[in-house]
Amino acid sequence: MATTRIKICGINAANALEAAIGAHADFAGFVFYPPSPRALTPREAAPLGERAQGRIKRVGLFVDAEDDLIAEAVAAAGLDALQLHGTEAPGRAAALKARFDLPVWKALPVASSDDIERAKLYREAADLILFDAKTPKGTLPGGMGLRFDWTLLASYRSPIAWGVAGGIGPDNVAEALAITSAPLVDVSSGVESEPGVKDVDKIAAFCKAARNVG
Numbered sequence: 001m002a003t004t005r006i007k008i009c010g011i012n013a014a015n016a017l018e019a020a021i022g023a024h025a026d027f028a029g030f031v032f033y034p035p036s037p038r039a040l041t042p043r044e045a046a047p048l049g050e051r052a053q054g055r056i057k058r059v060g061l062f063v064d065a066e067d068d069l070i071a072e073a074v075a076a077a078g079l080d081a082l083q084l085h086g087t088e089a090p091g092r093a094a095a096l097k098a099r100f101d102l103p104v105w106k107a108l109p110v111a112s113s114d115d116i117e118r119a120k121l122y123r124e125a126a127d128l129i130l131f132d133a134k135t136p137k138g139t140l141p142g143g144m145g146l147r148f149d150w151t152l153l154a155s156y157r158s159p160i161a162w163g164v165a166g167g168i169g170p171d172n173v174a175e176a177l178a179i180t181s182a183p184l185v186d187v188s189s190g191v192e193s194e195p196g197v198k199d200v201d202k203i204a205a206f207c208k209a210a211r212n213v214g
């Protein structure tokens with residue numbers, strides 16, 4: 001089995017970034033979505049991006065963002081990939097991939113098998129599909145600690161890269177990976193002490209538990 005790749009999302013402080021790097025996570029997620037408790041402005045992300053350069057890949061998370069914000073964030077934080085966590089259509093994902101010449105990850109909210117099927121729509125437009133739990137209307141579209149039925153992915157096969165997110169933490173990441181065999185796992189609130197505050201010990205425990213599986 002190939003090694004599971006790990007993304008720690010919502011990194012907004014140097015200690016959390018160092019914990020993710022120290023625990024050999026593959027990706028650090030920077031959230032550029034103002035309503036999030038983990039949100040960064042491009043200016044705030046710049047020193048984190050510089051610290052991360054060459055040590056961990058930097059993924060910028062956007063929710064139906066304008067090009068201007070994405071351009072500022074790419075320039076300030078030196079992003080290595082764009083994660084689209086809103087209602088971006090395949091055409092929008094393809095346009096951003098072409099404009100910024102960066103890999104594009106598309107997050108898809110999952111509540112039923114139909115939601116898994118939607119991944120097919122993005123095969124030409126995205127480099128990675130991230131299956132995340134569907135959240136209630138009027139709340140954040142991610143980072144809520146909600147999980148979906150992982151058995152929906154039990155026999156999932158894809159020609160492009162993919163990952164699983166939502167309600168995963170140090171105590172259940174092994175179960176999530178055992179059920180889904182996902183090549184990538186993503187976590188945010190599961191490694192926090194409170195919303196927006198990462199816990200360095202939980203980051204270490206999460207990465208250790210994920211690495212013990214794949």
Ligand SMILES: O=C(O)c1ccccc1NCC(=O)[C@H](O)[C@H](O)COP(=O)(O)O
Nearest residue numbers: 009036142143144145166167187188189
């Ligand atoms: O983390 C956020 O605040 C956030 C806000 C808006 C859209 C997406 C967001 N996070 C996306 C992620 O990549 C999370 O890691 C994923 O949703 C899982 O979150 P959690 O259930 O808290 O681990």
